[in-house]
Amino acid sequence: MSTSGRGLHGHVLERLGPSITAGEYPPGSVLRTDELAQRFEVSRSVMREAVRVLESMHLVESRRRVGVTVRPTNEWNVYDPQVIRWRLAGADRPRQLRSLTVLRCAVEPVAAGLAAKHATAEQCAELTECALGMVAHSRGHKLEGYLVHDIAFHRIVLNASGNEMFARLGDVVAEVLAGRTHHQVMFEDPDPAAVTLHVQVAEAVRAGDAGLAESLTREVVLGALQELDILSPEG
Amino acid sequence: MSTSGRGLHGHVLERLGPSITAGEYPPGSVLRTDELAQRFEVSRSVMREAVRVLESMHLVESRRRVGVTVRPTNEWNVYDPQVIRWRLAGADRPRQLRSLTVLRCAVEPVAAGLAAKHATAEQCAELTECALGMVAHSRGHKLEGYLVHDIAFHRIVLNASGNEMFARLGDVVAEVLAGRTHHQVMFEDPDPAAVTLHVQVAEAVRAGDAGLAESLTREVVLGALQELDILSPEG
DNA sequence: CGCGAACAAAAAGTCAGACTTATACGTCAC
DNA sequence: GTGACGTATAAGTCTGACTTTTTGTTCGCG
Structure with missing residues (x-):
């Protein structure tokens, strides 16, 4: 069924990804890597990998001194099967x-x-x-x-x-x-x-x-x- | 022009991604993270982030004890703008x-x-x-x-x-x-x-x-x- | 000779901590 | 009010040690 269950970072993705596509963090919201790592109880390295994947889906953008900001909906890679699945599971x-x-x-x-x-x-x-x-x-x-x-x-x-x-x-x-x-x-x-x-x-x-x-x-x-x-x- | 130039891992991606889409490493090829990290002169953490992105594009699959294997062409996320750009730059x-x-x-x-x-x-x-x-x-x-x-x-x-x-x-x-x-x-x-x-x-x-x-x-x-x-x- | 179980090695996965770098923001002088 | 400057912040990077999974081999038994 799900594709990215492999590894800790995949587990994080399956929780964070749907939250973002569901609009729980509206575009412009700012997340901090350290904070997320704490919340999901993983190391920063693992959290960074998850963020990188979200970044490659154009769901978020990571910038120094700012944090991880959610990108506007119209910039998301909506053809990514994973993103499609997350969105279809949402509201x-x-x-x-x-x-x-x-x-x-x-x-x-x-x-x-x-x-x-x-x-x-x-x-x-x-x-x-x-x-x-x-x-x-x-x-x-x-x-x-x-x-x-x-x-x-x-x-x-x-x-x-x-x-x-x-x-x-x-x-x-x-x-x-x-x-x-x-x-x-x-x-x-x-x-x-x-x-x-x-x-x-x-x-x-x-x-x-x-x-x-x-x-x-x-x-x-x-x-x-x-x-x-x-x-x-x-x- | 290019999107993923940001950060060291983005630089690695722009070199490794095209190599894979160009068929330089045919499907089934096995790469090792450490080896790649050495080749691109980056730390393993950075290399891992790059591999994670390639994995999210379904270009490669990372498995324990095996390494990073290139996936068959028909499994690639060919709608990913980045992948499209890489392929259009190729042969x-x-x-x-x-x-x-x-x-x-x-x-x-x-x-x-x-x-x-x-x-x-x-x-x-x-x-x-x-x-x-x-x-x-x-x-x-x-x-x-x-x-x-x-x-x-x-x-x-x-x-x-x-x-x-x-x-x-x-x-x-x-x-x-x-x-x-x-x-x-x-x-x-x-x-x-x-x-x-x-x-x-x-x-x-x-x-x-x-x-x-x-x-x-x-x-x-x-x-x-x-x-x-x-x-x-x-x- | 075949087959299964135990074992060893290999590579990814994970973590913690220290350090670097870019940059937004506030401050201060003009 | 505007510009330059300094500082705090959060991401980015690196290193090294440790864990876990999995493959393949070896060894013993039928």
């Missing part, structure tokens, strides 16, 4: 989920189009397998099983696109789907239309029909966005 | 530039569509100003001036989209445009058609025509991709 998960889903709307259709051209036979097989798995878990409170296949499906599409930047969004999509299933009030069973669309996408990719794969995937992800907007406000 | 800049431009193709049209709906009057003004600035520098070897306005233009569109994830791609686009201008063999003057398109995009956004803004931006970014493919091979 403004809904807005976060929406931002990410909009990103999906932009990326995934294009990725599916490319996948239709570049996917190997093996990837096509895996894709249909996932789609069938989704169908199999689409009725009767099997949300967990459905989720697993859903994540795998989208990951394969992104990988099959052949574009490295798309492929690396697999983790992001996984987090979004998992967050939606676990934390949102999800309908008892997934939307049957969405299930059908996934099957059709798999078929379009196998057939090499880029245009169809793209527009079908657009429907999938637009549907996901719509579902999100139903559950939370915002225009 | 496989062409492929990198292409991946990023394909990402632009997916994201920017959607962002422009949203910008048409969400942009403030001030943002619209800035946008037209940038477009006019591009026109003004479109002829007579004024590539640097053109670049500045080009970057600003796309950054404004991404910001005006109102989507945080899009907005944070501003730096990425800036790197791509700068890389294209500085390192690729660029035509003497920018494509006149592209310049016109930018002006039209600005107008469409101001008019609130989302569909038009989206399709015009798609032309812009597809043109950029085509230009890239002309200069380097690959199917």
